Amino acid sequence: MTDDSRPILGIGMVGYAFMGTAHSHGWRNARSFFDLPLAPRLAVLGGRQVERAHAVAERFGWEQVETDWRALINRDDIGLVDVCTPGDSHPEIAIAALEAGKHVLCEKPLANSVAEAEAMVEAAQAARDRGVRSMVGFTYRRVPAVKLAQTLVAQGRIGEIRHVRAQYLQDWLVDPQVPMSWRLEKDRAGSGSLGDIGAHIVDLTQFITGEQISGVSAMMETFGRQRPQPEPAAGTGSKLGGHVGDAESAELGEVTVDDAAVFLGRFTGGALATFEATRYATGRKNAIRIEINGSAGALAFDFEDMNVLHFYDADEESSSAGFRRILVTEPEHPYLEAWWPPGHLLGYEHGFTHQAVDLLTAIAEDRDPEPSFEDGLRVQKVLAAVERSATKDSAWTTV
Amino acid sequence: MTDDSRPILGIGMVGYAFMGTAHSHGWRNARSFFDLPLAPRLAVLGGRQVERAHAVAERFGWEQVETDWRALINRDDIGLVDVCTPGDSHPEIAIAALEAGKHVLCEKPLANSVAEAEAMVEAAQAARDRGVRSMVGFTYRRVPAVKLAQTLVAQGRIGEIRHVRAQYLQDWLVDPQVPMSWRLEKDRAGSGSLGDIGAHIVDLTQFITGEQISGVSAMMETFGRQRPQPEPAAGTGSKLGGHVGDAESAELGEVTVDDAAVFLGRFTGGALATFEATRYATGRKNAIRIEINGSAGALAFDFEDMNVLHFYDADEESSSAGFRRILVTEPEHPYLEAWWPPGHLLGYEHGFTHQAVDLLTAIAEDRDPEPSFEDGLRVQKVLAAVERSATKDSAWTTV
Amino acid sequence: MTDDSRPILGIGMVGYAFMGTAHSHGWRNARSFFDLPLAPRLAVLGGRQVERAHAVAERFGWEQVETDWRALINRDDIGLVDVCTPGDSHPEIAIAALEAGKHVLCEKPLANSVAEAEAMVEAAQAARDRGVRSMVGFTYRRVPAVKLAQTLVAQGRIGEIRHVRAQYLQDWLVDPQVPMSWRLEKDRAGSGSLGDIGAHIVDLTQFITGEQISGVSAMMETFGRQRPQPEPAAGTGSKLGGHVGDAESAELGEVTVDDAAVFLGRFTGGALATFEATRYATGRKNAIRIEINGSAGALAFDFEDMNVLHFYDADEESSSAGFRRILVTEPEHPYLEAWWPPGHLLGYEHGFTHQAVDLLTAIAEDRDPEPSFEDGLRVQKVLAAVERSATKDSAWTTV
Amino acid sequence: MTDDSRPILGIGMVGYAFMGTAHSHGWRNARSFFDLPLAPRLAVLGGRQVERAHAVAERFGWEQVETDWRALINRDDIGLVDVCTPGDSHPEIAIAALEAGKHVLCEKPLANSVAEAEAMVEAAQAARDRGVRSMVGFTYRRVPAVKLAQTLVAQGRIGEIRHVRAQYLQDWLVDPQVPMSWRLEKDRAGSGSLGDIGAHIVDLTQFITGEQISGVSAMMETFGRQRPQPEPAAGTGSKLGGHVGDAESAELGEVTVDDAAVFLGRFTGGALATFEATRYATGRKNAIRIEINGSAGALAFDFEDMNVLHFYDADEESSSAGFRRILVTEPEHPYLEAWWPPGHLLGYEHGFTHQAVDLLTAIAEDRDPEPSFEDGLRVQKVLAAVERSATKDSAWTTV
DSSP, X not given: OOOOOSOEEEEEEEOOSHHHHHHHHHHHHHHHHSOOSSEEEEEEEEOSSHHHHHHHHHHHTOOEEXXXXXXXXXXXXXXXXXXXXXXXXHHHHHHHHHHTTOEEEEESSSOXXXXXXXXXXXXXXXXXXXXXXXXXXXXXXXXXXXXXXXXXXXXXXXXXXXXXXXXXEOOTTSXXXXXXXXGGOHHHHSSSHIIIIIHHHHHXXXXXHSOOEEEEEEEEEOSOOEEEOOOOOOSOOOOTTOOOOOOOSOOEEEOOSOSEXXXXXEEXXXXXXXXXXXXXXXXXXXXXXXXXXXXXXXXXXXXXXXXXXXXXXXXXXXXGOOEEEEESOSTTSTTXXXXXXXXXXXXXXXXXXXXXXXXXXXXXXXXOOSSOHHHXXXXXXXXXXXXXXXXXXXXXXXX | OOOOOSOEEEXXXXXXXXXXXXXXXXXXXXXXXXXXXXXXXXXXXXXXXXXXXXXXXXXXXXXXXXXXXXXXXXXXTOOEEEEOSOGGGHHHHHHHHHHTTOEEEEESSSOSSHHXXXXXXXXXXXXXXXXXXXXXXXXGXXXXXXXXXXXXXXXXXXXXXXXXXXXXEOOTTSSTTSOOOGGGOHXXXXXXXXXXXXXXHXXXXXXXXXXXXXXXXXXXXXXXXEEEOOOOOOSOOOSTTOOOOOOOSOOEEEOOSOSEEEEEEEETTXXXXXXXXXXXXXXXXXXXXXXXXXXXXXXXXXXXXXXXXXXEETTSOGGGOOXXXXXXXXXXXXXXXXXXXXXXXXXXXXXXXXXXHHHHHHHHTTXXXXXXXXXXXXXXXXXXXXXXXXXXXXXXEEO | OOOOOSOEEEEEEEOOSHHHHHHHHHHHHHHHHSOXXXXXXXXXXXXXSHHHXXXXXXXXXXXXXXXXXXXHHHXXXXXXXXXXXXXXXXXXXXXXXXXXXXXXXXXXXXXXXXXXXXXXXXXXXXXXXXXXXXXXXXXXXXXXXXHHHHHHHHTTSSOSEEEEEEEEEOOTTSSXXXXXXXXXXXXXXXXXXXXXXXXHHHHHHHHHHSOOEEEEEEEEEOSOOEEXXXXXXXXXXOOTTOOOOOOOSOOEEEOOSOSEEEEEEEETTSOEEEEEEESOOTTOSSEEEEEEEESSEEEEEEGGGTTEEEEEXXXXXXXXXXXEEEESOSTTSTTGGGSOSTTOOOOTTHHHHHHHHHHHHHHHTTSOOSSOHHHHHHXXXXXXXXXXXXXXXXXXXXX | OOOOOSOEEEEEEEOOSHHHHHHHHHHHHHHHHSOOSSEEXXXXXXXXXXXXXXXXXXXXXXXXXXXXXXXXXXOTTOOEEEEOSOGGGHHHHHHHHHHTTOEEEEESSSOSSHHHHHHHHHHHHHHHHTTOOEEEEOGGGGSHHHHHHHHHHHTTSSOSEXXXXXXXXXXXXXXXXXXXXXXXXXXXXXXXXXXIIIHHHHHHHHHHHTOXXXXXXXXXXOSOOEEEOOOOOOSOOOOTTOOOOOOOSOOEEEOOSOSEEEEEEEETTSOEEEEEEESOOTTOSSEEEEEEXXXXXXXXXXXXXXXXXXXXXXXXXXGGOOEEEEESOSTTSTTGGGSOSTTOOOOTTHHHHHHHHHHHHHHHTTSOOSSOHHHHHHHHHHHHHHHHHHHTTTOOEEO
């Protein structure tokens, strides 16, 4: 029906829960709202439970379903593999896909250990030489206000950075009746708050500042060590505390990951930083809060008001200086040209659309997308340093 | 590929500009995120400019294109006609569609005059007897925070309403170089700020309070009476000040609508109200601000922070009473069960998805959806009273 | 004990309730925190109830007490009379004081009627020729953020003003058990919300914009027409709903003033305005909210966050434009040089200190202070126009 | 002139700069606005520079001046000594005063070292046995919103505390031209941000939670190691960066204290905490920000909006739960009965009035006021642990 002559890239996505839903939406919307050099085709959805996979495929327009991810990555009609499974399976799938010559988008965290992440980076580097691209899914970089923050820093409007404070605050574990899930098991998730949400603020602050975290001093805590096993349930899986288990009992399960992690950090440019990642911050639902103070200005962001960036310009006359509440919905703002008129807000899932757009554009332009697997490894190394420091009485630990 | 056994409803949408884009997205997403009793099929997109229509169809998955809306409404595979054209063509298309036995979703304002709106209501009433449904597109009712506000009022948590203050503030006309568009021509748009955005706050306050505006005292103003004619341009048309004209000159055009309207109002329950709709509110991009004070509590909403509802419960002890900042992203909140975990915000376009869901559900359940054409007519009558009062030295004018 | 060689001005204050307390504090603090050209001496406190007067005098350091205001204004050691009584006695006391050659500070509203206010202006003009100064107590002009707002407008940073929206919202009458007081009696108070708090937003918007309100269209309402008579009580009288009556019964009294007034207005420069003054705005305690939108910028102020002024500069690049939250505590800000370091907030009563400073400075410099009685009369005329319009079906009424 | 029969307590205050001004105001206002069991008399102001002392005495009504603090504390008409000098002289003056049988109010930090603070505690304990009272001046405890926070925790409305995050952010050192002052010299000030402002958040979080900090892991930094020497200057000394030096050169001085300190902490109840004290937080003027998350609720406070406490009650139904913005100006709120009607804000200096009221009341009622010197010592020990940890690669350090 259309005369679309752009090249087409077949997408194969593995996983269909929370992230699978968000990614499906992103792939589809990228094509609807942006002028893309490469048209994504929602070709194959990979999932072990065939009925649930079909249900998600039907809802989002995936053309086919594969229950074996190996079959998926080897299909000729697949040019890109999107890995949306829990972290423990990332290395195997991503490496296999890269070796099969497929571009890879891998959800964060890249892996559950530094060693695994290093193997993935190696695979990515090898693939890169063959023109095969890879990216890790730190989608919050694609929130327009976050990208604007990064741009202002890069333009020098914040100056030399002295302070970073970053928190990722949720409260879904405050209720002791919230059941066990794979996110609370070390074997599956690698870590708890630290890897799930702490990873985001590590990546975001490194992204925005353009600097690296060179060392940390940390504490970790598990407030609730036992939780009821969940009821089995179905659904589109777009919730965090979802009922994904198989057990039907009211037995208790052991929480083997951290509920909260706090750490101090030093950035390569000398800035002092405080970090906090927790699922026990009563009243805070998904508060990714980042503040940066520099010699020339300051920034503040809170994902619970995600269309806004607060910016203080120290060059303004002090009589009229103040944090500006920038409503990041102008056509001049990152990604906004494609969306609605000013003042018409974007939501959580838009980041996934922007991720798809950026990745497809990089592939079409034959260059490496960001964040790279190396970026993902760097985050992993910070998380590992946090864990080491927490077990050594908070001793300073170089990343 | 799917075993979906739900009935299917073929959608035919007329218009493909700003509203057409938003509606397309809404129809598609309704199916992806909600469990619908009736599956919408994006069957036909109607638009006079065939190339632009095809481009939009391609992007959103409309199966076919028709350049003649009459052909569209008479197709057998169309069960619902979605009217997204400028207001001057609403009556003709909507009435024809209803007479053709198609359900109708008609963008707001229902029409450019009370007489036209009355004719549409008549058609809707006749159709209703035949099981044909109609709805007017006041989508802001579907913002979860707005629906929550309505719910709290209906539950009596605000008590007897004494004050309503409502503003719809934009600033896209402050720049005198913003070009002419159909939105600035009385023939096309009916009115300016009043009909375009004032209509929303009239509807929203009537919806939330469950009361009607019984009379008004008004002033209207056009600050910028001449504007340059626009350059011709293409695009997906998701912008307000879009380049939709045909003229190529730098000539000036006459603005024949109001830039701003302010009015006092009385609600049927006795509350005093102030209203303001303007495109000259420098710094405000799409600030739909509604505050309600009642004998038992109060509410405040601002679309520029659309996922939040502020609620004051006068029953709380005064020592710990205060406006609660409700982040309307809990599964218990309207429409939220289908979306992301708490704290993951929704955006502007979600209202269109919710609109599609509500309409499809009403059709499947064989009942009348809301807001009805009668609701649209009621808004129209308020707008007409505002215009009359403004021309009579603000004299009190009964609706 | 001191070598202070500045001239001294003996202050005689009539009234010792809410306003008397605030003024006492202001006179005293002016001397403590500011370098004044003229030293105020808290010489005589005038009050009919001698014991209460003595108690207040003792607390604030008034040297003597007079129960007869006529005796007070005729004392040789009094150079300035500060009128803090209810509005019905303003004209008699202020005119007598001016005729006795005393400078006069008169609380707002200047009088309860335009005719009285005109007589006062006449007296002020006659006195002015003899070097006798007069000022009306619109202290909110002295909130630093308000003065900063006025300065920004005067500097042209807001440009041509298009919109003014002003609200003075309180909720102390929402509770039907709040007793009668002189503020609810037309004979004593002149009017209700309109004169008590509406007067402030009329004055403030005229002050900030530098323009006059030329006409209005208005509605007024009394939601609670009967209230219990109060218990007799003592105290320093710093509360609004204070127990100032003499009746001991549980009888009901008739509220003879408005609880709320809303009106549209036009400013001399063409701006459209909405005004609302109410004591029924549940949840709002003393919310003086003023917003101004102009061709070059915008301002927003809320007294419930009184140390902050929000300023939008339309000249900023749109990618980094936003309302600045100016914390008005820098030494460069109005009145702040005399106070604490940045970030150390001021409170409600500081306005009274600033008022004393400004008045004493004007007297010492032999020039007329502002706001003048003429300014007070102008406010009175707007209030009178509001009342006339409200009784004539909101018909447009020229001020 | 008055029949005041209350006992009188003669106050002797040593020091007249920033804190001296604030305390003078506090003593005076306590008497004006509160019903005190004991009337404070501003008897003697002690200061080495006799002219500046006389100027301050004249402004605030101190009856006499002494240039020798020893003479001051031995006067018979002095019952209470208020120590407002820099920290290095606190121990000597406070101990001597206690030994002379005078009640003592000592500004924070109690001393510049733990050893000194311990000596002071010893003196306080000895004095206590003789009915002589002592208090350390952590005035921020007397901000009504802070006291309300403490009350809510004590009532169990926050539950078991899991997270504390506390920041004291200023930016007055960001400008490299800000001159040297005693606050930047280790000999005079003991420490920099840590002791000056970090002390406050240590005390406040311990006060609000009712728990102690048991250990810390810390980093400290001096961003600007050299600063110009100040010009000599006079003034009332109410500013932080005041010109208090004697040098007239443009020479550079060495900054020997920390500009910023960040640390992790553990509370005795198990909560994880992050702390940050800095004078380099561009855009933040005096942002004391404290957040507490517990099993039953949460609190948030920012001194830059000091009349507000945010409170989240986890017992509310999730559909209408949210952080309540409590405007702490109701008569039911701590200290508010004495002040203005609801919505009329208090400022920075009100804390000093409340401090005077609480101290005078405790003395009159013959009980120990809070915070005690023991409380001051406890803060000192935390600060010492922070300094130790910072020099030991952030190793965990027990308090």
